[in-house]
Amino acid sequence: MKKILIVAPAWVGDAIMAQPLYARLKALHPDAQIDVLAPAWTRPLHARMAEISESFDNPFGHGQLKLGAxxxxxxxxKQRGYDQAILLPNSLKSALIPFFAGIPVRTGWTGEARYGLVNDLRVLKPAELPQMVERFAALAEVAGEAPARPIPHPRLRVNSAERQATLHKLGLNLARPIVACCPGAEYGPAKRWPAQHFAEFARDAMSRGLQVWLFGSGKDKEIADEIAALAPGVQNLASQTTLAEAIDLMSFASVAVCNDSGLMHVAAALQVPLAAIYGSSSPEFTPPLSAQAEIVTLDLECSPCFERSCPLGHMNCLNQLDAPRVAAAVARLRPDIWPSTINAPL
Structure with a gap:
């Protein structure tokens, strides 16, 4: 039995985009044991990936060397006898543990001067692998071979009993269809659709008899609270759930509206129809990996700039992207719960 250790990414979205790699490894090596070394906060994601056997916490934060630890x-x-390590981050530090553990084959892309630490070193040709999911999936193949296509979309499994327990714990119900809204984006404000636009959309949704649930971490509480104040009646779950609980609850949604964020990738992997809002970032590199997704973007001349905050000070890419544009995307995704103005009864 082949034993593979994955050094996984720290970001939620990146961790989800790695799942097709695991599926491909299982297709190539059906009996393989695939374990991941990842930050503790990503454990709920890996627990919902069928290919993963065990998850080990990577306790080292960004910039922490801590050679002794x-x-x-x-x-x-080392005692677990891994045959191969696959390194998804490109940093030098991510290569140290597999090297110290003496894992015979250490696979990864060229990165921060880690020659020798990575002995199955791949040279990336960005034009051939423009998307992050492709770059991860390619590491399952022999060096020089393209990833097997089509690359499957990520999938997170959900336990029915656990999600019902989460629903009961938070006193929520399924009496009306649910619109999941994810207003946060940890990268920075240039990826966050303004609160007033989210609130306008939420008021429209509730006027149609739909529930609106706001999702996010403690870092998203401020914008979620602002939306809740502007749209009374929304269910504000930001900072009220763990990531595991957020995954459980989002799986109940009829449709999701998300910024380019980790929770956007969660919604896609749960196969929830998704309107994905892009401002400073690009759907060309990290799109929502779902057949039921609509990209909502103004595609201005100044975007994507990939900056955390708008370098021009106006953030037109999101400020000028109004709620009706997002509502139109939702109507195309779910006309059964959101009939368009043209088709709506008089």
């Missing part, structure tokens, strides 16, 4: 963890992992 890395050596100690590597010695523990």
């Amino acid at each position: 890395r050596w100690k963890l590597a010695r523990q992992l």
